[in-house]
Amino acid sequence: MYGPPLSAHAKKIMLLGSGELGKEIVIEAQRLGVETIAVDRYPDAPAMQVAHRSHVIDMVDPEALKTLILSEKPDSIVPEIEAIATSALVELEQQGFHVVPTANAARLTMDREGIRRLAAENLGIPTAKYAFANTLAEFRQAVQTIGLPCVVKPLMSSSGKGQSICKSLDDADKAWEYAMTAARVKNARVIVEELIRFESEITVLTVRSVSGTLFCPPIGHLQKDGDYIESWQPHFINEDQLHEAHDICRKVTDALGGYGVFGVELFVAQDKVYFSEVSPRPHDTGLVTLISQNLSEFALHVRAILGFPIPEIKLLTPGASHSVKAAAASPTYQISGIETALSIPNTQVRIFGKPDATIGRRMAVTLSGAETTEMARQQATKAASCLKLETF
Ligand SMILES: Nc1ncnc2c1ncn2[C@@H]1O[C@H](COP(=O)(O)OP(=O)(O)OP(=O)(O)O)[C@@H](O)[C@H]1O
Ligand SMILES: NCC(=O)N[C@@H]1O[C@H](COP(=O)([O-])[O-])[C@@H](O)[C@H]1O
Numbered sequence: 001m002y003g004p005p006l007s008a009h010a011k012k013i014m015l016l017g018s019g020e021l022g023k024e025i026v027i028e029a030q031r032l033g034v035e036t037i038a039v040d041r042y043p044d045a046p047a048m049q050v051a052h053r054s055h056v057i058d059m060v061d062p063e064a065l066k067t068l069i070l071s072e073k074p075d076s077i078v079p080e081i082e083a084i085a086t087s088a089l090v091e092l093e094q095q096g097f098h099v100v101p102t103a104n105a106a107r108l109t110m111d112r113e114g115i116r117r118l119a120a121e122n123l124g125i126p127t128a129k130y131a132f133a134n135t136l137a138e139f140r141q142a143v144q145t146i147g148l149p150c151v152v153k154p155l156m157s158s159s160g161k162g163q164s165i166c167k168s169l170d171d172a173d174k175a176w177e178y179a180m181t182a183a184r185v186k187n188a189r190v191i192v193e194e195l196i197r198f199e200s201e202i203t204v205l206t207v208r209s210v211s212g213t214l215f216c217p218p219i220g221h222l223q224k225d226g227d228y229i230e231s232w233q234p235h236f237i238n239e240d241q242l243h244e245a246h247d248i249c250r251k252v253t254d255a256l257g258g259y260g261v262f263g264v265e266l267f268v269a270q271d272k273v274y275f276s277e278v279s280p281r282p283h284d285t286g287l288v289t290l291i292s293q294n295l296s297e298f299a300l301h302v303r304a305i306l307g308f309p310i311p312e313i314k315l316l317t318p319g320a321s322h323s324v325k326a327a328a329a330s331p332t333y334q335i336s337g338i339e340t341a342l343s344i345p346n347t348q349v350r351i352f353g354k355p356d357a358t359i360g361r362r363m364a365v366t367l368s369g370a371e372t373t374e375m376a377r378q379q380a381t382k383a384a385s386c387l388k389l390e391t392f
């Protein structure tokens with residue numbers, strides 16, 4: 001039940017957050033003989049189902065986090081979700097613990113203010129105009145300063161939780177209320193951003209490793225209500241745009257430091273490429289690499305963390321992924337239609353095994369490879385429509 005004895009493992013890693021992305025990291029780590037410990041806020045999280053052992057704690061409580069880490073003494077601490085007391089990670093790093101990619105990178109990126117100020121104010125990288133607010137009155141003022149429509153987001157959150165578009169001043173109270181109540185971590189401070197009219201939106205997976213900094217081909221994606229619906233790779237942008245994108249990725253990831261995968265989110269607009277945000281870990285839109293690349297973003301993250309070489313990142317096929325979300329809430333559910341989905345050529349399914357369904361929760365993803373990204377997208381979309389989440 002606990003896997004091979006400790007002596008069989010060269011290293012021990014602890015994941016803070018155990019969702020679908022963590023599950024794939026655990027699988028890749030175990031392939032290289034690493035002992036894995038999965039941690040999250042609830043039991044039976046996806047990565048816990050494959051890790052050697054697991055713990056359920058309140059990860060935003062710095063004391064709970066420190067107690068657990070000091071008792072387990074992992075070789076590497078791997079943040080996986082945007083809801084962690086990063087102050088504890090900064091302290092533990094000072095005591096000699098290895099935080100991936102670095103404690104400071106985890107702290108800055110977990111807080112939209114930290115990463116936005118670093119990118120825009122310290123590094124001079126183009127971003128949407130932004131302002132911060134602590135109260136409803138400040139928020140109304142910020143909306144007027146930035147202009148309408150604007151995007152409103154809680155400082156510590158992800159997958160669009162608490163995010164909305166404010167179209168008129170009449171929407172302001174609702175947008176504020178939503179940011180206050182639906183964030184992953186409740187905090188009375190929000191960012192208000194100019195709405196960028198981009199042509200496309202991409203993630204450039206950037207890997208910092210002993211082999212240097214490597215870039216995966218751009219991944220295009222579609223988001224709805226701030227959460228990813230569909231992604232594909234490669235996404236074509238012209239030479240100049242690619243150059244601008246790589247320049248931003250290098251500047252941001254060099255400033256954050258450490259080894260690992262970074263999902264750099266960029267808006268490609270007619271006049272320029274804008275930096276949006278960065279995850280210092282594998283990215284949901286990068287799930288497509290499970291089918292499109294020789295090494296998935298999860299394999300790359302593990303190699304980079306362990307200090308192993310990455311001689312080459314190769315696109316094996318144009319690919320696409322499509323998320324499957326729950327339409328209803330239920331403590332029990334099953335997913336049907338797998339057989340039909342798998343009858344589509346070069347198509348795979350990943351069911352995450354989340355213990356319960358809530359409305360809008362991502363429960364599975366489909367992956368397709370094809371001759372063109374267009375075909376791959378059609379296949380992945382069709383496969384996702386075959387999967388039905390039945391609640392009972
Ligand atoms: N300033 C903006 N202008 C235009 N669209 C935006 C802006 N900010 C966010 N969006 C849209 O909302 C999506 C989610 O925003 P963002 O990535 O900041 O939130 P998130 O909750 O951190 O998402 P995730 O965790 O999935 O990366 C973006 O991918 C983009 O489609
Ligand atoms: N955009 C970030 C992202 O996709 N994060 C992934 O979602 C999980 C949380 O899912 P849940 O909210 O359904 O528990 C996280 O643990 C991570 O794997």
Ligand SMILES: [Mg+2]
Pocket residue numbers: 265277
């Ligand atoms: Mg994002």
